[in-house]
Amino acid sequence: MSEGNRTFVTEFVLTGFPGLHPKYEGIVSAVLFFVYFFTVMGNAVIIFLFATDRSLHKPMYYIILNLTVSDILFSTTTLPKIISRYWFQSGTISFTACFVQMYFVHYLGTVNSYILFLMALDRYLSICHPLRYPVIFKNSTILILSVSAWITAKLGPLVVVIRAYPLPYCASNIIKHCYCDHIGITVLACTDRAPYGIPAFGMAMVVLLAPLAFIVFSYCSILKTVLKIANVQGRLKSLSTCSTQLIVILLYYLPRCFIYLASNVGIKFSRDIQIVIIMLYSLCPPMINPLIYCLRAKDIRASFWKKLQRKTTPQKNHSLTS
Template identity: 75%
Template sequence: MLEGNHSTVTEFVLTGFPGLPPQYHGLVSAILFIVYFVTLMGNATILFLFATDRSLHKPVYYLILNLCACDVLFSTTTLPKIISKYWFQSGSISFTACFVQMYFVHYLGTVNSCILFLMALDRYVAICHPLRYSHILKNSTILILSVTAWVVSKAGALMMVIRAYPLPYCASNIINHCFCDHIGITTLACTDRTSYSFPAFVNAMVMLLGPLAFICFSYCCIIITVLKIANLQGRLKTLSTCSAQLIIILLYYIPRCFVYLASNIGITFSSDVRIVIIMLYSLLPPMINPVIYCLRAKDMRESLLRQLNRRTIPQVSY
């Protein structure tokens, strides 16, 4: 139905990876399904360990719990639809559902960034002010900060949806992406998108670079504090307590900063390369974060080993 010189868009179509030959659709859907399954199982394991082992009821593990919940929700928001596109050739998504997905993509991305900020704060206080740690970061304090992160993060994502939803959209309803995001949707609007994209860009930069600035500051302070430790063994032991978090933070921020920086200094990618990079930094960390927790976090590793030992069936000798 035409409305003036605009057509009414009732649904969008996700292209996924535009240059992917049809014979690889089954393989890609299988890989994405495995990624989703491993993400769910890995994070469910962390949630199970936390629920069954009271020794993990510490501030840092409450933060890990929040990160697990955020990872599961983000993967569930994005992966089932793109899996169905390649598995069942169902790439269409309704107009409203696309905006709902866009909201959760940006909302959960903001929550993730805030939780990483809180994790850096936890390590900063633990290493730079160890005697005051139990007074500054109690479980109740972490609960309040975590709830605040989940609530405050709604504002930016909601603003994007409220401003983008009423825009007039042209006949083209093809989104060159694996999921609905602000840029992919507003590019299709039949209007100048500058006044809409700039506030969204500022919000993204604030929520990305704001926590990152504190994370860099906190780890600089941590390094300075560690260098003051005379014993080399003591230095390594102290650094090991934040190695898992540092790996997770690097996986989250480095690819994102690279994409944002490249787009602003004139480095261009093909649609396929850009989408692959975005999918890697969006979906790889939620899948491998649980592995990092269990391998690098001592309490988590010991809890997992205890659970495995309890479920080992003893050999019966005759």
């Protein structure tokens, strides 16, 4: 096609779930809305508890705070647009806005991976090197590492967006996904995708697998250390201190690794199933994480019940006096 005959894309259309029957769109949009609502509310509760209870100002909870902020931002980046797609039939997104969304999707995914690495490092030092932990892992150290994670995570997604943005998009503008991501956009370019797709895939693998490699090492070391503890009660206590973070890490990594491995060993999914799986591992952990913290993290659970009791006690006293 000659340059003069090309019609370049000025906006994209998000299909959401391509094979979804129209009669189920209301149900799906309601589910997505409640996922977003509970994600924001649950993570906001964690932030509120951290801000109002100084007993939570410990390295482990600073890490959790970073993860809750990232979860809120990721859900806010992705969910409102796809909800409006079903509620208001507003599936179009401008060319530039799509790339902005793509940047934040990959940026916040990278931040999550780095924060989970810090979680594993925290538990590794706490259990395998308990005497050195208070010296190495101070609040100031966590602040530096957290800021570094948020800053260094910018580079990869920025390079990916800068390389993808000027490509000629002159064919279809239909993105078969619930949000803009690198693959969903670049497959629409009227050029060979390999020079752009392969480096982006390699970068994604480094961001995903490098922290995962340390996480596997750290929890193997933790298990080895715990098994050396003679007291059974001591073993259970040590394991319980890292169980919360291990659950969060598994929710993030296992589905992603499954998708990547399945695609490389030849297991094929329909596009609908693939999108459902991607949405599940992208959006369910941010919603479930606050519940896990409140159920499994002793200090957060105690802080939550303390706040709840303070809220209900004045009401009881008022009813008794009246």
